[in-house]
Amino acid sequence: MAGASGVDLALTVSRAGGLGALPCALLTPDAVLQQAAEYRAGTAGPLNLNFFCHRSSEPEEAVLATWRQRLTPYYLELGLDPLAPAPAAGRAPFDAAFCAVVEQVRPEVVSFHFGLPEPALLERVKATGARIVSSATTVAEAIWLSDRGCDAVIAMGYEAGGHRGAFLTGDMSAQPGLMALLPQIVDAVDIPVIAAGGIADGRGIAAAFALGAAAVQIGTAYLPCPQSLIPQFHRDALATARDDGTAVTNLFTGRPARGIINRLMAEIGPLSADAPPFPHAAAALGSLRAASSTPEDFTPLWAGQAAALATPMDAEDLTLQLAREGLACLARLSGRPGPGGSPAS
């Protein structure tokens, strides 16, 4: 949810009883400190800081040149110079500076994406007493995370929006859907498993618990909330989302991520061998986005496959509704009346 969620959404979710999370991948350490302080001032609930932990590397010039070459028709269409230098892409990996922030903020939960940071940094995070969580897209990744001391693992089904958490594989053709992945991860590890991907209402929550989840992580359903930070064109795309309207693409950052199929994905993707490694595919797209009257053509419209189940509503109402409908669905399955009266579906 980096770029899509800030203090406002995290605070609202926390006040409704959920775990508020601050995505830090696009923030400076100072900004994390400030957002965490705002969060602490606004709620007594626990705080989850989320970091990307890819290994950062300088992109090769030739790779970037190939990528800009691939995008040249779009530069020309928009009257841009294909050779104009592009600003470097953001998305800083978890490092000593972020670690110092964690030691200062002492969040109850620290979650990582793309594996775990190097052992020395991970030990420092553990020493703060934070619960450590990371995403697994396969059983092998879940076992890897469990072996390295994660307190819980997120089973990230192929349905999920945004960046795939995959870190032991780059093969997107073999990524399992949540229905198959979740019970297999539950069987493989002894730590609690958090279900993610394709869950957007009470039915999905109940299904995740049936499959053995201890909790669920819901992202896309919160994107239409007024508290999210996404632009209007992203909201518009979500409002007409279809079950078969997303794909996993590497065009926007270089790393596979699921979003609503837009012009760039339809024309040169969704996956392209020409995209530079994460996060360096992003830089060359910035000027296209800025110059286009339809920025949605060149902007990632992150969303999961259940986007069409989401309805625009306040994040507090949504959180309470998800809990109420999830409990009602569980009760309905056993024939007992639910807490909310009528069933979720």
Added chain:
Amino acid sequence: MAGASGVDLALTVSRAGGLGALPCALLTPDAVLQQAAEYRAGTAGPLNLNFFCHRSSEPEEAVLATWRQRLTPYYLELGLDPLAPAPAAGRAPFDAAFCAVVEQVRPEVVSFHFGLPEPALLERVKATGARIVSSATTVAEAIWLSDRGCDAVIAMGYEAGGHRGAFLTGDMSAQPGLMALLPQIVDAVDIPVIAAGGIADGRGIAAAFALGAAAVQIGTAYLPCPQSLIPQFHRDALATARDDGTAVTNLFTGRPARGIINRLMAEIGPLSADAPPFPHAAAALGSLRAASSTPEDFTPLWAGQAAALATPMDAEDLTLQLAREGLACLARLSGRPGPGGSPAS
């Protein structure tokens, strides 16, 4: 399950209380008649006949030549003549002859794959009183099937093994996982929805009901049963199946289908633009399969993403266990003791 299931498995499932199904895509009309008679003689339970309903077309020579060219390294490796004529591929679509069989057998359920047969044939099937079922891989396909009078629709998640039922789309990058697909189809149609894909134990059954399914269809979990017809090497592959060990491939028949990743898929797939249209990709592989000491390299090892959850056991025991564990899981979710005592997981 064409080629993998016959009378023995269907009868066993029926006697345990499931709906016995005979896959007819690889059978002659006479063989269907005979198998149906054996089934009727062995059980009083309802019968489901399943047919493929693709439109048959003669393959272009140039396309077949390109495909054999693509496979030439394998012919040479096995000492085969790449130019030797290959026998035509089987898999007959539902036609007047099959329809006459349906009129004679009067199965309680007729299910189709790849859409529905032409209207005149469909009307004849309906006139027999059979319930009509077909698979949908998207909401659009479910609505299409419902609009044409299906009595129920199978929501086929991307996790499912074997041929994708897709008939309005060939874009495999946008196919939804069951967690997202099922509730969206349930919301979109007024007929019962049968869940398929990634379900291999009681947890998956309970999850499907949570998402709104009226029933589940389970395939892969029955493949290791002694009553299935798959060869030993397929059983061996299933015994070591992984959550991330399958992919959707068009190499074996020309139509996308999920199987365990084998040598052919790893080396020239899983998806190739060179594969001739369904079912004509299959013919050129027959001689490779016959000549190789490792036929599993060139044979489709159909399996869904939950294959690793399956254990070899008698199909009757499996059917009873699935029902018992499904009910126990539903009861556990509401905190009530299940019918089988201990919970499913």
